[in-house]
Amino acid sequence: MTERRWKVVVIGAGGAQAQAMLAGAARGTDVSGWLAVDLRWRPEALAATQALGISTIEEDPLADPGKLRELTASAEIVANFAGPYYRTGTLVLDAAIDTRTHYLDICDDADATLPMLDPVRTAAAEEAGVTALVGMGSSPGTTNILIRAAVDHLGPVENVDISWTVDVDDVANAALRHFWHCFNLVDPDGTTHPVSTWEDLEQRTVDFPGTVGRQVVVRLAHPEPLTIPRFLPVKSCGNFGAVTPYESMVTAWGLAHAVDPQRTEVSEATLDAAVAVFSHYRDTRPATARLGSGLQIDVHTGGNGLRFASGAPTPMEDATGIPAAAGLLMLQEGKVRDVGVIAPEVLSPADFFTTLRRVSTGGGGLGLYRLENGKTGERLRIRDLIRLDTATES
Template identity: 60%
Template sequence: MKREFDVVVIGAGGRQAQAMLAAAARGTDVARWLAIDRAWRPETLAATRALGMQTREQDPLADGGTLDMLMRSTAIVANLAGPYYRTGFTVLDAAIAAGTDYLDICDDADITVPILSRDDAAKAAGVTAIIGLGSTPGVSNILIRLAVDHLNGADDVEIAWVVDAKDMTEAATKHFWHCFNLVDFDGTVHPVPLPGEMDSRVVDFPGSVGRQTVVKLAHPEPLTVPRFLPVKRAVNYGAIAPIDAHAVAAALAAVADEQQPGSTEQRTDMLVRAFQQFLTRFKGGERIGSGLQIDVHTNGNGLRYASGADTSMEEATGVPAAAGVIMLAEGDTPRGGVFAPEALSPGKFFAALRRVSLGGGGLGVYRLENGRQGEKLRIRDLMADRSEAA
């Protein structure tokens, strides 16, 4: 029996969700989509309705019965209500119970392993759940899958990214601080190291981003890539640019650390507000932009992806999520279970991404030889190689 809605989006008033909704409307009919937020801003509500979607002001996470009824009314739920280390199981468990397919943009490492443990329950219910389908994680995982397929496996994956301080909303700040709590492959969470104890490296990103110092941070890719792909090890490094903003963020992350005695949500909120005030000194300058570098290799030989562009965090995250929802709706994902993005077909994903994207991005792919960047390639050639092999 067909359900009332094709897709329900929870947390639809947020910046990343708004980018996802606009992208989805470019690629598919959204008349049977329901966008829910607990407190719509008037301009955001008007923009959502202008896309042709139905809207509702509601907090379904506040009441289990309401959430269950909502899950039974839709074929797919897109959960964009973070932080996922607080809301991670709530919507997914309700979706599995209702037989509803699920997608989120979870980028919290500490909840990733527990969420993957729902795989058996999702399979038994015939539910497909795609987690972490944004930019990083998300597109990063799928690029890694494409490289690993091309190389027929790889020992190491090394990810490095930088975000512009101008994109650091309160929600983004809380997530970024959470990344300083390193997470082992088995899900063990560690206290935030002091800034001088952090594992750091220097990365040269293309374009306006340039040379940046990044530090080892917790992220889902090191936990999912070796589980879903023939890769031995994956690591993640990240930072805010400029470095002054990053240094303050690292110090405050150690103060707000939830692993330390006496830490409270109220104290974290106070520190976040102080950091937001500090960031006002960077608001007037030129944007540095966002940078990404991914090395997929064995003994320094393999492939490198590199980009540096003035793409906002919400667009970089929301547009891939829209492509993922379309893939779920059209049956272009694996069926039955909880999957990280690297389980998706790169060819089908990039076809869906073209439908919803405004274009641009500036991602390059290169041969990596003895750890050095070499010949420039094209992503379409990597996909063509896999098509011919198949």
């Protein structure tokens, strides 16, 4: 690739996940050649970004295709943090492919992931020599790479079951719109379903470790069930999630069901009003202990295999932004070997977790266990599974 003005251009850089990503990237590399773009900078986000030595501009490149193409053409890599991805994902990705610019996002919308992985779009990226890494956050992102590590160890498996929770205090308005969107289940062929009645929601109870504890989770649309069987020898993958505490989940579902565009015609003003109702609930409800985020991933055949589990008060922006920083450094340093549009499970687990240590503040609390007849068994060492010593040297 010919030399570009910017090593990385970040679109939507003022958001919480992007801010966590930029801070993480600065811990792991020199970011003085990066450009951060946002539609309207919050003063504190602008100051924090500039303090890292990153150049900043305020504009909306998504409103002008010519401006967007000019921006992607100026970069070696473009990182798209401007959601919702069912509106912005293919727009920025196509501009990146057209200008032969590598691409990364944290897309967690299932119905956006499918068109991004469309064979025609993937072939165009391959022809352009572009690596486009979609969904490189926490879930999807870290989840996919953990599953890859487990499958590398176990061999082909029948099932992957993913369960996660987020704390209601982490559900900002943009995240709420995405979470509502997850109630619209998406089939592998792209068919999108209306929000189910409460009685028809597929529910299960999961015991998360740490601060999270026992929670009810429901089947939700997410990219992993669509990408994991595509890229790995896994027959099926399910995704279950929740907002905690439980009353927050019920409140979110009720509003999503009431204003579901798949079920009834609603105006943008009605959607905005529903968001305002949930925001008022979130911001005025009686204070409770923070539960944080929970994750459980079972990789198995007939209930036997491996289980990853964590539960900690880690903010959602860090859980999402820091893995994205690792993905960007891997792209920048030539540690992503595939071209085309790819999902995170294509990455080398050893290379990813080696890079993640450079950008992380430490901690995390993720445990690895044997899964025996669907129950947690002997604790194992993640370092033995991933074998960090096999990572590519920088």
